Amino acid sequence: METEFGGATCTNLEESATSERRDVVRDELRESSKELNRLDGKVSELLTEVQDGRYWAGWGFKSFEDFVHEECSFSLRKAQELIRVRKIFVGELGLSSEQLESIEWSKAAIVARVINEENRDKMLDALSTESLRELRERVRRMIAIQSHLEESLVEKEPIISSAAMNNELIAESTSDSTDWRLPRPDESEFYVSPEIWEQICFAASHGGKVLLVGPSGCGKSEIVYLFAKLAARQLEVFNFGAMSEPRSALIGNTHLSRTKGTTFQKSRFVSTIETPDACVLLDEISRAGRDAFNIVLPLLDRQGYLALDESEDSAIIHRAENVCFFATANIGMEYTGASDLDQALMDRFSVVIHLDFPPFEQELSILLSRCSGLVAEDAEQLLQIAHLQREQAQEGEFMTTISTRSLIEAGHQVAGGISLSRAFRYCILNRFPEDGGDVGERARLQQLFARFVDESSEYSIWDSPFEL
Known part of the structure; x- marks a missing residue:
């Protein structure tokens, strides 16, 4: 005992x-x-x-x-x-x-893909002496060498000698053919299907060009930011919708000076495409004009170059190694200023992905996650209205759809104490055209709201007087 x-x-x-x-x-x-x-x-x-x-x-x-x-x-x-x-x-x-x-953690995350006991000392030394860009290039080179070695082994198995295996370059290589795969973003923060995420990761990791098409506010731009962050790659964004002078924005400007003569100042766009492993986002490319299309066409095809001007002896800027391009486009009659993309431009993209809003449960998780304090009942009511309205839009009853972005804005207001009806009006309803009277889009959306929410029982903390 x-x-x-x-x-x-x-x-x-x-x-x-x-x-x-x-x-x-x-x-x-x-x-x-x-x-x-x-x-x-x-x-x-x-x-x-x-x-x-x-x-x-x-x-x-x-x-x-x-x-x-x-x-x-x-x-x-x-x-x-x-x-x-x-x-x-x-x-x-x-x-x-x-x-x-x-150790700087952004560097450690990159080097973790290739460091091992054999190259430990060299890689630790590189972590302390090399810049983030230099480390990315080193790791990319090591992965490329390893992939080449694996291909050689498949074609001619016993070629590599023990002496070659001790070669410095080989000792630094520890990746595999599936290195392009990245974990999907947390579904409570952002939803993307496994199939679409696979396409994005493969194309972008192999220097491809990805066109993302879908309704406004469905996450086309955000998914590019997430990829660049997960892949630890530099991302530069160029808003084609706000590009009034494409030649200046995409190529640069020539300056005349009495002391220096004629000088050329290249654009941020040129500097970006000269950077190995950079990610380039051509945002709202469907709003760009013909001049912008003509400039980027040769850059996106196999030629991979950008001419600094139209003369025969013009300087040529070539796309750096493994630079990937993303482009977003809102295509449809409801988008003012947007146009159908030129077929020649469409053909330059290796992958075309149509994004849509998340399924109900996933969009609910996103709404609750991003709007701290929002109760599930209010979030579900917002989503029920949005999903029914989107169904009716597919049937042609609406030109515009309720976006995830506007739902999040409304969710923030409700979580902060504003009534559901007021948040819905200012964050969602007022985006719809009011022409058409009682049969217009805004009136019909108001009717949808009334089917799910009893406005007479709505309460806002702003209705109560403040005590000073």
Whole structure:
């Protein structure tokens, strides 16, 4: 009996110690996550302990994912990246926590794709001496070499000698043919189907050109930002809808000076396409004029060049290696100033993707996630109206559709205490044309709203007088 009682006592003490440690980790993680950019190393250590020790279960969460969503100020993807990088540098390569914290995390995330025990010292030296751009180029080169070696092995298996295997370039190469794949964005923040995400990642990672077509506010531009962030690639955005002088914006300007003579100042666009691995977003390309189309056409095809002027001896700027292009387009009668894309321009894109609004459940998750304090009942009412209106728009009853973007704006107002009817009016209803009277789009949308929401029971905190 004494042995059993002693064993139980030891077990209780162990459980108590574990519980105390869980509480300490939780408090430290909450504090550290507030200063994530400065304390990524500490956060990664705590997150790894939470995941490996299953602390989240002791805190009452169903999964590690639920814990991150509720407790952390960053996404699940960020948490997974922090853990992955830590396990590579500390677990596999033997770095101390102090050494890891001294490394810039944006660099560590890139190098984690290729670093191993053989090239450890060289890559650590590169982390401290090379710029982010130089590291990207180094990693890209290592991956390309490895892919070439794998192709050689398939074609002629025993060609590579042991001496060649010790070659510096080979020792730096540890990638595989599926390196272009990236984790999908967190569905509670942004929804994209696996099939579409696969197309985007493959095309962009191979220097392709992707055209994104869809209604305004469905996330065409945002998905490009997410890809660039996940791929750790430089993104430069050029708004073709606001481009009044395409030649100046896309090529540059010539200046005359008495002292310096004639000088040419190249545009930001030219500088971007000269940067290896850059991502270029041609936003609202359907609003561009013919002059802009003519400038970018040779850049998007196999020629891959940009002529600085129209003379025969004009200087030529060639597209840098692995530069990828995204373009967004709103095509349809409802978009003022937009035009159907020239077929010659359409043919320059390797992939054409039609984006639409998310399915109901996913859009509900996005709305609740982005509008802190919004209750599910109000979010569901907004979405029911939006989805019914979109169905009617497909049948030709509306020219315009309610976008996810405008739903989020309305959700923010409702979460802040403004009544649902007022938020709907100013964030959504007023975007629709009022011509047509009782049978116009705005009147019919108002009728849809009345089917789901009883305005007589609506309340806004602004209706109550403030007490001074």
